[in-house]
Amino acid sequence: MIIAIDGPAASGKGTISKRLAKHFDLPHMDTGLLYRAVGFAMRDDLDHPNWEEKAVTTAQTLELSHYHEDDLTTAEAGIAASKVARVPEVRAALQTAQKHFAHQKGGAILDGRDIGTRICPDADVKLYITADAHARAQRRTKQLNDRGVDVTFDEILAQIEKRDADDRDNPAGAFYVAPDAHLLDTTKLSIETAFQAALELVNSVL
Ligand code: C5P
Numbered sequence: 001m002i003i004a005i006d007g008p009a010a011s012g013k014g015t016i017s018k019r020l021a022k023h024f025d026l027p028h029m030d031t032g033l034l035y036r037a038v039g040f041a042m043r044d045d046l047d048h049p050n051w052e053e054k055a056v057t058t059a060q061t062l063e064l065s066h067y068h069e070d071d072l073t074t075a076e077a078g079i080a081a082s083k084v085a086r087v088p089e090v091r092a093a094l095q096t097a098q099k100h101f102a103h104q105k106g107g108a109i110l111d112g113r114d115i116g117t118r119i120c121p122d123a124d125v126k127l128y129i130t131a132d133a134h135a136r137a138q139r140r141t142k143q144l145n146d147r148g149v150d151v152t153f154d155e156i157l158a159q160i161e162k163r164d165a166d167d168r169d170n171p172a173g174a175f176y177v178a179p180d181a182h183l184l185d186t187t188k189l190s191i192e193t194a195f196q197a198a199l200e201l202v203n204s205v206l
Helices: 013-024 032-041 051-060 075-084 088-102 115-119 133-146 153-168 191-205
Strands: 002-006 028-030 108-112 125-130 182-185
Touching: 002 013, 002 115, 013 028, 013 108, 013 125, 013 191, 028 088, 032 051, 032 075, 032 088, 051 088, 075 153, 088 108, 088 115, 108 115, 115 125, 125 191, 133 153, 182 191
Parallel strands: 002 108, 002 125, 028 108, 125 182
Antiparallel strands: none
């Protein structure tokens, strides 16, 4: 069974994916981490004239285990990830590992932006998880404040809107909703209710 989960930043797709993976005892890949690792590795080089070439080499030789998750989950790594994700050869280099993971024996859950459209167009279940930018910014601000990070709602909302805009006009055309994806809008849902709704959608197609 392959479950493909897509959606914008802070939509709840990560938490829902992890919980579905636990529920169905399936391996899970957060594909955003691959782009974040390339972005993080490239953080000091993104203004260089030939940065794309270096980003492609970084993607081709990426060893995710060499990175610390704390470095990859920062807002800066997210913005750098969006930038490197616009390079078609970077996307191509990261595709192989994702497709391989998806097609392992027993199935898998992957979450990202193009899982249902490009990585696993053959997925058994596709979910597109979204929420309005305000709700996403509120959740992310609370998450960071709870971790002791001093950020304001306005800062986070601006970051989320910037990343949405960058992702929306990605020239690699990566982000559109698969026509056969089930839409789940989590704007007004608690994470528990959102998970239950996702679980019902998955169960309804199995
Ligand atoms: O999901 P997350 O917010 O961690 O992703 C970081 C960035 O990586 C996204 O804003 C997007 O630009 C890029 N990404 C992508 N394709 C994926 C996953 C993430 O282009 N499958």
